[in-house]
Amino acid sequence: MKNLLLIIASFLVLYGANATELPQDDNKVHLGVASCAASMCHGSVNSRQVSDVLQNEYIVWSREDAHSQAYQTLLTAESKSIAKKLGLKNAETASICLDCHSDNVKPEYRGDQFQISDGVSCESCHGGGADYISSHTNTSIHRDVNLSKGLYPTDDAQSRAKLCLSCHLGNSDKQATHDIMGAGHPRLAFELDTFTILQPLHYVLDDDYKKNKWFADSYVTWVYGQLEASRATLQLIESNLIDNTSLFPELSLFDCHSCHHPMSDLKWTQAKGQGFKPGTVRLNDGNLKMLMVIASSAGKDKSLHLHLTSMSQGLNDKQQLLSSVAQINRVIESIQKVLAEQSPSVRKNAAKHTLRQILSMGAKGQFSDYIAA
Incomplete structure (x- = not known):
C-alpha cells in the first residue's frame, strides 16, 4: 500500500501540474x-x-x-x-x-x-x-x-489523457470547431480507459512494466481520464467563451441537440437544480456530469454542484464564468488529492459507489444527451 501511495504521490508531483509539453x-x-x-x-x-x-x-x-x-x-x-x-x-x-x-x-x-x-x-x-x-x-x-x-510519459493516465484529448476533444491550440463539424467532420467522443483497452497493445503489462512505469487499474484510469477531460473542457470554455471577442460564441462547446432538433419535437426538459429556462442553449457538459459522479465518491459533490450551476447560469457574465471555471478547477485538484490518499479497499468501494451513481443518474434521464451517454 505504501508503495502504491508513493507511486501516486510521485505521479501527482511530476505530472499533476501538466508541466510536460x-x-x-x-x-x-x-x-x-x-x-x-x-x-x-x-x-x-x-x-x-x-x-x-x-x-x-x-x-x-x-x-x-x-x-x-x-x-x-x-x-x-x-x-x-x-x-x-x-x-x-x-x-x-x-x-x-x-x-x-x-x-x-x-x-x-x-x-x-x-x-x-x-x-x-x-x-x-x-x-x-x-x-x-x-x-x-x-x-x-x-x-x-x-x-x-x-x-x-504515455504510461501515466493523466499525461496520456492530456495527449489523447488534445485531438479527441481539443485544446486552446487545436479544436474541431462547429465550422469543421458543420462541414462534415464526425463528432468527437473520447473516454480514456475504453480507448486504451481498444487500442492494439504494443507493450506487455508484465512485472517489469509495473515496476518501472506508472500503472493503474481501469477505475483509476477512468477517473484520471474524466478529470483531465473536465480540465480540457474548462480550458476550451475559457479560451472560446471568456477570452473570445467575436460576436458569436464557439457553438461546439454547447449541446448539439439544444438547436439540432425539429421545432415539432418538444423534448426540452429542465435539468434538476440548474434552473434553466426553455430555449436555453446548454453547455456540452458530458464530462462535467461524470465529474459530478466522481466528486460524489470523494465527498466534493456539493461544492462542485454549486460551481457547475453558477457556470451554466453565467454564460452571459464573463466574470461569473471565469470565477466558476477557476473554482471547478480547484475542486478537480482536491479530488485528485483524495484519490491519492485512498487505500485500495477505499478505492474499491469508491468504484462501486461511482457505478451506482451512474446507474441512478441514467435511470433518472440525466444522460439523455449524446456526449454524456
Whole structure:
C-alpha cells in the first residue's frame, strides 16, 4: 500500500501540474517512423522473447492501429469535400487538419527521414526521439533520463489523457470547431480507459512494466481520464467563451441537440437544480456530469454542484464564468488529492459507489444527451 501511495504521490508531483509539453510542442527533432522501423529496433515481424520490449511495435502500429491511417484519411473524397466547404486548398496540407491527422511539428524539428504522411506516428505520442533514441535502448540508463530528453510519459493516465484529448476533444491550440463539424467532420467522443483497452497493445503489462512505469487499474484510469477531460473542457470554455471577442460564441462547446432538433419535437426538459429556462442553449457538459459522479465518491459533490450551476447560469457574465471555471478547477485538484490518499479497499468501494451513481443518474434521464451517454 505504501508503495502504491508513493507511486501516486510521485505521479501527482511530476505530472499533476501538466508541466510536460505535448510531443507536437516539445521543440525536439522528430526523426520519423523510419528511425524506429528496423527489424532490430521496433520493426520485428514477430515479438521477441529475449527483450523487455516486444520489438514489433512498428508492425502492430502499421497493420492494426488506426492512427497509422490518420493522414491517409485526409486524401479521401469525404475529406476533400470537408476541405472545400471550409475554403481550404486541400486537407492534406492544411495545418487545421494536419495538427491531429499527423505529427505536424514545425519544419525545423523534422529529421531527414521524417514524413508528414506517416500520420499519427511513434513520435506523435512518444515525443521527438533525436535526444533519447540512443539512450532509450540502454538498460543501464534510468527511464527518467529519457523522460528528461523528450520521451513523453504515455504510461501515466493523466499525461496520456492530456495527449489523447488534445485531438479527441481539443485544446486552446487545436479544436474541431462547429465550422469543421458543420462541414462534415464526425463528432468527437473520447473516454480514456475504453480507448486504451481498444487500442492494439504494443507493450506487455508484465512485472517489469509495473515496476518501472506508472500503472493503474481501469477505475483509476477512468477517473484520471474524466478529470483531465473536465480540465480540457474548462480550458476550451475559457479560451472560446471568456477570452473570445467575436460576436458569436464557439457553438461546439454547447449541446448539439439544444438547436439540432425539429421545432415539432418538444423534448426540452429542465435539468434538476440548474434552473434553466426553455430555449436555453446548454453547455456540452458530458464530462462535467461524470465529474459530478466522481466528486460524489470523494465527498466534493456539493461544492462542485454549486460551481457547475453558477457556470451554466453565467454564460452571459464573463466574470461569473471565469470565477466558476477557476473554482471547478480547484475542486478537480482536491479530488485528485483524495484519490491519492485512498487505500485500495477505499478505492474499491469508491468504484462501486461511482457505478451506482451512474446507474441512478441514467435511470433518472440525466444522460439523455449524446456526449454524456
